Amino acid sequence: MIHTAIYQQHFLQFENTVIDTVEEATTFVKACVNAIGGGFNPDEDFAQYINVETDEHTFMHFEATELNDLIGQAFAVLGDDIYDVCFDALDNF
Numbered sequence: 838m839i840h841t842a843i844y845q846q847h848f849l850q851f852e853n854t855v856i857d858t859v860e861e862a863t864t865f866v867k868a869c870v871n872a873i874g875g876g877f878n879p880d881e882d883f884a885q886y887i888n889v890e891t892d893e894h895t896f897m898h899f900e901a902t903e904l905n906d907l908i909g910q911a912f913a914v915l916g917d918d919i920y921d922v923c924f925d926a927l928d929n930f
Contacts, residue, residue: 844900847872852903856910863922865911869904870926877927879908879919 840849847868856862870877873886873895883901887894896904912919 838899840900841895841897843872843895844897848900848904851907854907856907856914859914862911862914862919865907866915866919866922867926869908870923870930874930875927877923879912879923883908 851865851868854861854865856865866879869879876886883896883904884894884898886896886901894901915922
């Protein structure tokens with residue numbers, strides 16, 4: 838399957854993954870911040886991210902669907918602490 842470059846670089850490692858520990862959830866959220874940058878919002882649908890250089894969707898539909906599932910799993914593990922993980926990752930961005 839062909840993936841976007843951003844997905845290959847930051848998210849390929851999470852394919853077929855189940856996030857069920859704090860460490861896994863934190864690693865995934867940090868990958869999101871590294872991939873998307875300061876505009877990352879864990880409440881945002883990954884299908885809504887637009888590449889500002891090309892004015893096209895950042896992720897293909899199937900990628901966005903998988904990433905939405907993974908962020909949902911991360912929310913289930915971290916709860917509202919997910920926002921602290923985001924802020925900490927942004928401080929190191």
